Amino acid sequence: MDVRTAGSAAVTIGGPVAVVASGISLLLLKSFLSHHRSGANPIHLPSVPEIPGLPLLGNLLQLKDKKPYKTFSKWAETHGPIYSVKAGATSMVVINSNDLAKEVFVTKFESISTRKLSKALRILTADKTMVAMSDYDDYHRTVKRNILTSILGPNALKKHRLHRDTLLDNLSNQLHDLAPNSPQEPINLRKIFQSELFTLALKQAFGRDMESIYVDDLGITMTRDEAFQVLVIDPMMGAIQVDWRDFFPYLSWIPNPNFEKTIEQMYVRREAVMKTLIQEHKKRIDSGENLYSFIDYLLSEAQPLTEKQILMSLWEPIIETADTTMVTTEWAMYELAKNPKKQARLHDEIQSVCGSEKITEEKLCKMPYLLAVFHETLRRYSPVSIIPLRYVHENVELGGYHVPFGTELAINIYGCNMDREIWEDPEDWNPERFLSENEPVDLQRTMAFGGGKRVCAGAMQAMLIVCASIGRMVHEFEWRLKDDVGEDVDMLGLTTQKLNPMLVVIKPRK
Ligand code: HEM
Numbered sequence: 446m447d448v449r450t451a452g453s454a455a456v457t458i459g460g461p462v463a464v465v466a467s468g469i470s471l472l473l474l475k476s477f478l479s480h481h482r483s484g485a486n487p488i489h490l491p492s493v494p495e496i497p498g499l500p501l502l503g504n505l506l507q508l509k510d511k512k513p514y515k516t517f518s519k520w521a522e523t524h525g526p527i528y529s530v531k532a533g534a535t536s537m538v539v540i541n542s543n544d545l546a547k548e549v550f551v552t553k554f555e556s557i558s559t560r561k562l563s564k565a566l567r568i569l570t571a572d573k574t575m576v577a578m579s580d581y582d583d584y585h586r587t588v589k590r591n592i593l594t595s596i597l598g599p600n601a602l603k604k605h606r607l608h609r610d611t612l613l614d615n616l617s618n619q620l621h622d623l624a625p626n627s628p629q630e631p632i633n634l635r636k637i638f639q640s641e642l643f644t645l646a647l648k649q650a651f652g653r654d655m656e657s658i659y660v661d662d663l664g665i666t667m668t669r670d671e672a673f674q675v676l677v678i679d680p681m682m683g684a685i686q687v688d689w690r691d692f693f694p695y696l697s698w699i700p701n702p703n704f705e706k707t708i709e710q711m712y713v714r715r716e717a718v719m720k721t722l723i724q725e726h727k728k729r730i731d732s733g734e735n736l737y738s739f740i741d742y743l744l745s746e747a748q749p750l751t752e753k754q755i756l757m758s759l760w761e762p763i764i765e766t767a768d769t770t771m772v773t774t775e776w777a778m779y780e781l782a783k784n785p786k787k788q789a790r791l792h793d794e795i796q797s798v799c800g801s802e803k804i805t806e807e808k809l810c811k812m813p814y815l816l817a818v819f820h821e822t823l824r825r826y827s828p829v830s831i832i833p834l835r836y837v838h839e840n841v842e843l844g845g846y847h848v849p850f851g852t853e854l855a856i857n858i859y860g861c862n863m864d865r866e867i868w869e870d871p872e873d874w875n876p877e878r879f880l881s882e883n884e885p886v887d888l889q890r891t892m893a894f895g896g897g898k899r900v901c902a903g904a905m906q907a908m909l910i911v912c913a914s915i916g917r918m919v920h921e922f923e924w925r926l927k928d929d930v931g932e933d934v935d936m937l938g939l940t941t942q943k944l945n946p947m948l949v950v951i952k953p954r955k
Contacts, residue, residue, distance in 0.1 A: 490847035493529045493538050496520055503531025505692065514830040514859035517541060521860055527844045529852075533692030537834065537853035538843070541860035543867060543892065545844050549835065549856060550896035556841040558898070560833060561853055565686040568708045574757040576902060577765070578833065587748055588758055589902060595742040596649050596762055597902050602909070604737055606806070608648045609910060612641045613803075613917050620922060624951050631927035631948035634778060638914070639771050643673050645910075646766035650759045651726050652736025658725070662717035675714045676760065677767045683711045719756045762903075769828040770907045776826040777818055777915050779947045780874045782924040787876065790814060792954070795920045804916040806909050812916065817879035819912050823893035825874045830859040832895055858892055922951040 498504040508516060508530070517539050520528060526542035540546055549557055558581035562570065570578040576592055579585040595601050619637050623630070644654045659666045667675070688704045690697045726740050735741075739762065743755050750758065781788040794814045795804060809815065837852040848854075863871040869878070879890075888894050894901035901907075918924070927948040 490842055490845065493527055493843075493846045493848060494524055496524060496528055496530050498531050501533070503533060503536070505532045508532065514857050517831075517855070517857040518860040518863055521857075526860075527846060533689075534695060535692055535853075537855055538837075538848055540843075540854065540856045542864060543861045546856045546858070546861055546892055547896065548843060549854060550892075550899070553841050553843060554897050554899075556839045557835045557837050557854060559836045559838050561836040563691045564688045564704070565683055565708050568712055569680050569683050571712075571753055571757050574754055575761045577761065581898065587750075588754070588761075591743065591747050591758060592739075592762060592902055594747075595739045597906055599905070602906060605645075605649055608645050609806070609913070612645050612910070613913055615641055615644075616914060617917055617921060620918065620951060621953065624922065624953050627950045627952075631950055633946045633948060635771060635775055635946040638774060639767055640673075642767045642771055642910075643677065643763070646763040648738070649766070650739045650763055651722055652738035652741070655722070658718070658721050660717050660721045661724075662720060663714065667718065672718050673767075675711075675718050677764050679711045680715060680764060681768065683708050715760065716756065719760050723756065723759070765903055766906075769903075770910050772828040773819070773822055773826070773907065773911050774914055775947055777822040777911070778918065778924060778949070779926070780822065780825075781818070781915070781919060782926045782947070782949050784874075785925070787818075788919060788924060791818060791915075791919050795916050799920060804913060804920055806913055809909070809912050809916070812912075813880060814876060815912055815916050817876035818915060819908065820879045820891060821874060821876040824862045824868070824891040825871075827858045827862055827891065827893045829893065829895075830857070832856040832858060856892075862891055862893075920954070922953055925950050 496504055496507075499506065510516065518541060520530075520539075521541035526545055527538065527540055529536055529538045540549060560573070560578060560580060562573065562578060566578060567573075573579040574584075576585060576589045579588070593601070596605065616637065620632070623632050647654050655669055655672065657666055657668050658672060686704060686708060688701055690699065690701060723740065726738075727744075729736070730741070730744070740755075740759055743750065743758060781791065791814055794812050798804075798808050798811045832855070835854040835856070837848055837850055837854060840850050841848050862868065865871060888900075888904060889896060894904040894907075927950055
């Protein structure tokens with residue numbers, strides 16, 4: 446496949462987050478229900494404008510091209526930054542401007558803090574048993590605290606530093622091994638980087654990488670690659686599976702056996718592999734082996750969770766680490782390989798800060814151009830182009846419109862980052878725009894990590910890994926694309942990534 450492209454991309458939550466959009470494979474809500482249950486519109490605000498569609502189908506056919514974020518942006522040019530669309534019997538409000546997005550993330554958060562999931566996501570997230578897909582409730586607070594304490598918060602990041610440094614060394618070593626042959630055999634960075642991220646995620650969750658494992662519940666031995674498929678790729682693909690009943694909830698009594706079988710199988714296989722990893726780790730604990738990892742924290746220090754909650758807590762960072770971080774790095778390297786002048790400017794900056802020493806995380810703050818490359822890549826290629834749908838649980842006013850209880854909300858981050866009112870020549874990838882002294886660079890400018898109380902928990906880890914990896918790769922090698930790759934198409938699954946992996950030729954720098 447390109448697995449990720451076949452449905453195109455991957456979840457990630459880092460993406461799970463990314464979950465959203467997918468062919469708008471996400472759910473939408475019953476508009477008639479909302480009208481019945483929402484009660485009156487007390488101050489007679491206008492309703493959100495609707496995009497014209499067909500009877501019964503609504504806008505489904507207009508959204509079938511798998512890039513809903515682009516269609517949404519086009520509609521915003523004629524219908525304004527907020528409008529509603531219909532998919533079958535369901536409807537949702539789409540937001541396409543920074544100001545309105547901030548209203549949803551922050552000022553109106555109390556009325557829009559829950560989620561409504563598609564059938565596929567309900568099964569794969571074990572009915573919202575993960576941070577990124579849960580409602581904003583006590584469970585969410587507990588599991589978010591756990592993941593921050595043990596993996597993603599500032600102290601935990603310090604404890605996992607060794608694993609990130611090893612990732613950089615492994616990446617560099619593999620590239621040095623492949624470089625001499627790269628003119629004949631172009632390098633697929635995605636493959637190498639994704640595998641290293643999987644290793645990192647396993648070390649964070651279980652204290653060590655894995656080789657093949659015997660999965661008792663399935664009665665088979667799996668290679669590491671097969672386990673990656675089951676833990677990461679299959680659920681990413683599953684998360685964007687469309688069940689037509691999502692769009693016609695009043696027909697949900699009709700069975701859809703193929704869909705149910707596919708998703709159930711993904712669930713069962715993932716559970717079997719995770720259970721094996723957990724059992725193996727428990728045996729190591731019994732034998733006195735002491736490792737610093739998320740599972741040790743969950744089994745000893747954290748507030749007790751059920752077995753299912755522990756399993757989902759451990760799986761969540763594995764799938765989140767493997768995707769969005771890779772997607773961002775690949776897009777950045779693609780642009781740098783295409784733009785020799787910008788690559789040279791970045792190399793000069795790294796060279797002046799690091800000289801002949803290796804780049805380290807401490808030095809990142811001294812390299813404004815590297816940070817600008819990171820932010821510009823997130824702006825131009827926001828990996829989570831549509832924020833996982835939010836659910837309005839009480840009547841609320843947005844942008845001067847009445848949005849009733851029961852509405853689902855899609856925030857089109859791609860649309861916000863392509864807004865010509867805010868960004869000059871938004872289609873251009875131009876890191877220089879983030880070097881202006883007048884505007885501080887912070888993650889809020891692109892909103893690629895969301896915002897407010899549900900902001901991405903992995904933003905800091907992602908920034909460290911992406912920036913240090915780009916820095917190391919540009920410091921040590923000259924990059925150019927293999928031939929003319931022609932029109933480069935990106936597609937949306939749960940994240941927006943290159944349709945085809947980037948193929949490059951690299952040359953070690955003297
Ligand atoms: C460039 C990389 C990444 C991007 C662009 C990204 C983006 C996002 C976005 C847009 C959200 C949704 C916010 C919302 O619903 O409002 C999110 C949530 C989340 N992300 Fe990331 N993410 C990245 C990397 C990661 C990594 C590496 C991890 C963990 C290993 C992670 C863990 C999470 C978690 C746990 C949430 C849920 C937060 C909550 O609901 O409270 N992310 N991310």
